[in-house]
Amino acid sequence: MKSLFTHSLKLILPLLILATISVKAQDARLHFEKLNKLETSATDVVEVNIDGKLLETAKRVLLKVKDQDAQKVGQAISGLKGIYVRVYNFENENQYNAGDVDEIRSQLNTSGWEKLANVRSKKNNQKVDVYTMFAGNQMSGLAVVVSDSKSVSLVNVIGPIDIDMLAELGGHLNIPKIDIEKDTGK
Amino acid sequence: MNENYLWDKTGNDFEIEKLENALQAFRYAETAAPSLPAKTASTTRKTARVFFRLGFAFAACLSLIIIGLSLWNRISDNNLNFKNESAKVFAPPADAPVFRQSFIEIPADTKVEKSANFKKASFSSAKKIETARHLSKQKILKEQKFIPAFNLKNETTARNSAPVGSTVKLTNEEKYAYSQLMLALSITSAKLKIVKDKVDNSEKSNAVLKDGGR
Numbered sequence: 001m002k003s004l005f006t007h008s009l010k011l012i013l014p015l016l017i018l019a020t021i022s023v024k025a026q027d028a029r030l031h032f033e034k035l036n037k038l039e040t041s042a043t044d045v046v047e048v049n050i051d052g053k054l055l056e057t058a059k060r061v062l063l064k065v066k067d068q069d070a071q072k073v074g075q076a077i078s079g080l081k082g083i084y085v086r087v088y089n090f091e092n093e094n095q096y097n098a099g100d101v102d103e104i105r106s107q108l109n110t111s112g113w114e115k116l117a118n119v120r121s122k123k124n125n126q127k128v129d130v131y132t133m134f135a136g137n138q139m140s141g142l143a144v145v146v147s148d149s150k151s152v153s154l155v156n157v158i159g160p161i162d163i164d165m166l167a168e169l170g171g172h173l174n175i176p177k178i179d180i181e182k183d184t185g186k
Numbered sequence: 187m188n189e190n191y192l193w194d195k196t197g198n199d200f201e202i203e204k205l206e207n208a209l210q211a212f213r214y215a216e217t218a219a220p221s222l223p224a225k226t227a228s229t230t231r232k233t234a235r236v237f238f239r240l241g242f243a244f245a246a247c248l249s250l251i252i253i254g255l256s257l258w259n260r261i262s263d264n265n266l267n268f269k270n271e272s273a274k275v276f277a278p279p280a281d282a283p284v285f286r287q288s289f290i291e292i293p294a295d296t297k298v299e300k301s302a303n304f305k306k307a308s309f310s311s312a313k314k315i316e317t318a319r320h321l322s323k324q325k326i327l328k329e330q331k332f333i334p335a336f337n338l339k340n341e342t343t344a345r346n347s348a349p350v351g352s353t354v355k356l357t358n359e360e361k362y363a364y365s366q367l368m369l370a371l372s373i374t375s376a377k378l379k380i381v382k383d384k385v386d387n388s389e390k391s392n393a394v395l396k397d398g399g400r
Contacts, residue, residue: 003238048370050363058367061360073371083370119384128381144377155374166371167378 028133028141030107030156032086038096038152044089051082051158076166079138081159086152093149101147104154105129108143116163124148132163 039045050058062074077083090096108115108131119128126148133141142157191199356364 003241046369046373048366048373050366050370054363054366057360057363061356061364062367064356073368077367077371083367083374085370085373087373117381117385119381121384128377128384130378130381144374144381146377146380153373153377155370155377157374163378166375167382 027112028158030104030143032084032104032154034100034103035086038088038100041090041095042088043091046085046087048085055080055082072165076162079160080157084156086154088152090150096152098147101145101152105145113143124150
């Protein structure tokens with residue numbers, strides 16, 4: 001019986017380790033569920049979740065499009081695994097509970113996340129935080145939290161991404177011209 | 187010692203004969219071969235082998251179940267994310283100045299006429315929702331499973347985009363995925379640019395202060 005147990009353990013243990021590793025790969029994911037209540041008071045809400053098959057499809061399109069910006073973007077996100085965005089705009093100041101946003105920030109104080117930039121401005125009570133997570137020498141996650149008196153923006157990127165290139169493209173990130181062919185078959 | 191006696195028992199060797207007589211009791215007597223028992227297999231050994239095989243089988247089944255469950259979880263998560271994927275886009279973000287989007291839904295079998303701003307397109311179902319030029323108060327849009335994104339009238343943008351004459355054939359799925367990705371990346375880059383500008387401004391002010399102090 002002892003030998004049976006030992007042999008079974010030798011087989012199951014490596015599999016359990018593999019399963020643990022696959023779960024750990026998702027640690028860069030932030031949880032935005034607590035911000036769902038902001039939708040009721042927000043004037044404008046943007047929620048985008050891209051990962052898995054949708055992301056792979058979008059990457060394929062970037063390779064198809066013959067545009068310089070698209071090529072740059074394609075290079076910047078070649079290793080991307082997921083990107084999650086929440087933007088809430090409010091009509092009046094202080095229409096949301098800052099504690100809700102601070103709870104999101106507290107997730108970034110856990111082990112693994114490193115502070116890249118921290119900006120505080122008394123003008124509009126603006127707070128900007130940029131955190132990164134590294135697995136060895138490769139970036140495995142990026143989190144950007146921007147809040148001021150009238151808006152809250154959160155970006156969570158899973159996987160390596162070229163931050164410098166994205167920041168350079170900021171304000172110039174156009175949707176490349178794509179002529180949509182007439183769908184005659186449908 | 188007489189070596190011949192040891193070899194073929196010729197001659198006499200008193201000492202060897204004395205030893206032979208002393209050990210006579212143990213002399214080999216040629217008899218018939220011993221008979222083997224009727225049953226030779228032992229049951230306990232067979233049982234251990236069966237348990238060993240059962241143990242491996244159990245471990246293998248368990249490991250296959252674990253692998254199958256984890257794969258199924260991953261696949262179902264990916265499918266769920268794609269099926270439920272919808273941009274709850276209520277309005278374009280205010281701080282993405284160049285980024286403009288128009289979400290157009292076209293009624294079944296209706297063709298959109300070509301205009302200076304929009305290309306001819308037809309989709310299985312749609313109705314017009316908003317024009318991205320107006321960034322005033324926007325109403326909350328319903329979830330849409332397919333939201334094609336168009337680059338609205340912005341001549342500068344059009345000039346900076348793909349060369350004239352380039353066409354890309356995209357499926358509905360690809361159009362949707364592309365629009366969602368560009369929306370997310372534009373927001374991300376806008377936020378990163380805020381940080382970059384702040385850092386650059388602070389460096390400039392520090393440099394000015396240093397020069398002023400000299």
